[in-house]
Amino acid sequence: MLGRIHDLLRGVLRSPAFRYLRRDIRAKIGGTIVLLVVFTAIFAGFIARHDPTAQSKDILKGPSWQYPFGTDGTGRDVFSRVVYGTRTALIIGTLLVVVQTLIGVPLGLLAGYMGGKVDNLIMRAVDAVLAMPGLIIALAFVAIVGPGLYNVIIALAMTGWAGYARLMRGQTLAIKEEPYIEAARAIGEKDRTIISRYVLPNAISPLIVMVTMTFPAAILLSSSMSYIGLGVMPPYPDWGYDLNAYKQYMGDPMPGPLLTILPGIVMVITIFGFQFFGDALRDSLDPRLRE
């Protein structure tokens, strides 16, 4: 098993896709932003100059060395809140993608591989879920169970898994017909081995792309929920919640508008970086788009 994982990693690093990625300008820009955001999230404690929840007497101050993005109405350092906000964003993005993958991928593999009734059952559930407006369902769920980080993740995962299931089913249907799957049967492999060790590794490229594409979407969705007060709860730093809290200063004289503009720019750049990287990754994995 370890040998197989090693094989897979070595294959990725030596693949033409990886070589393409290293040359692609979008991958460079996007990748740099992604790394920067991850770095910020990990070392938030060192980068932020203040406790993001600590209030002070410096209320609504403009940007300065002490407060790079200024302070808000309760004297909190906005820069520190943005820095710690990366943690919230990445935690939500990662957990959401993981939960969606864990639900959607096995179901999709099963539907595609088994076919027949199993396929029908799973895919009709997928259809039903995809027919529902994801954000509304999530809002309704949070309205019932209450807001909070984990509830937001559960709420968004309830509908988000369906896309993964549909993607994996399609991949499985195609891979299932490959002669190497028939060869695997001919050497007596068990069905579950064929699914996990033959079908899944061959479907990994589109899955990776799906993950990089849904990650920024997840951050945006959770921020939207926080923005309307049904997401992460204060005083926990969250971009969406802060944007909502600071929008009251938009009409004020400077530095009022900066409170929303500066964090907003950071958020936009982050999302942009992930999407840019995802685009480059998708192209790199598609041999037709590579050259």
Next chain:
Amino acid sequence: MSGPLLKVQGLKTYFFLERGVVKAVDGVDLEIEKGEIFGLVGETGCGKSVTALSILRLIQSPPGKIVEGKVVFEGEDLLRKSNEEMRKIRGTKISMIFQDPHTSLDPVFTVGSQIAEPIELHLVEEQHLMSAKEVPKKVLEMLKLVRIPDPEHRVKEYPHQFSGGMKQRAMTAMMISCNPALLIADEPTTAVDVTIQAQILDLMRELRQKLGTSILIITHNLGVVAEMCEKVAVMYAGNIVEQADVITLFQNPKHPYTSALLAAVPKVGTKGELETIPGMVPSLITPPPGCKFHPRCPHAMDICRKEFPRMTEMGKGHLVRCYLYSKGARGAA
């Protein structure tokens, strides 16, 4: 053990499609002795591959189904085995080499790890004949056996780094790694060029000699049959129409279809038109009544259009399904 290694009796495999039932294999009988190389010849779509897949029970179901018959292997009917028992037979006792080496190896894993797969699965996990530590050594041994040069290095490479012939040999290594009693080779030489063909055929002969493996070769290439096989069966539209040892079949073909096939082989040094068999392979959903070959047969008689001929024994082990040789039918006609 007495009796043949594999005995297929009255095998019928049908595919149930919306536009009708395709009778891909419609009553096939075969016997393969231990250590024998047996050829199954016929045109594309005559049911050769389906016969092979039926033996291993690898028919996609639905739409395919083995509706009748027996596949007796080492004295036991494979069609009565449970799925789990059958799974353990695949790769250990019966294995199969596929037509296209380029797509029959998994592109994302190294050749070495793929050859290790059946060894780990059957010899280590199921039969405990070997410890996991010995697997890499066995893989190298297999690569050497199929004569892949520089195996220590090649074992870590991916299928796309192998040439077609090497892929075919690597697949062969994977399929024989558990020393099967029967190896089914489905058009093993179709997708590779002539020099590689010769190497693959040599390799199979060598394996038979070293390991005593019986081999069922499925092909439409009569040259391969002449070179490799001891016994041959000719298939047409889901039935075996003639069966004999290879010399008899080539020197003294009885069935008009066999004669036509042999006449259609291009010969070096002769000029002029290539002989062909007039007409098309019949539809397997609505095959012609009587003998399925009669619409294309130059000797077709009245009875051929009405009744399905039975196997007639012409000599020792030489069987023909044709009314030209069936006494009873002649009387009737």
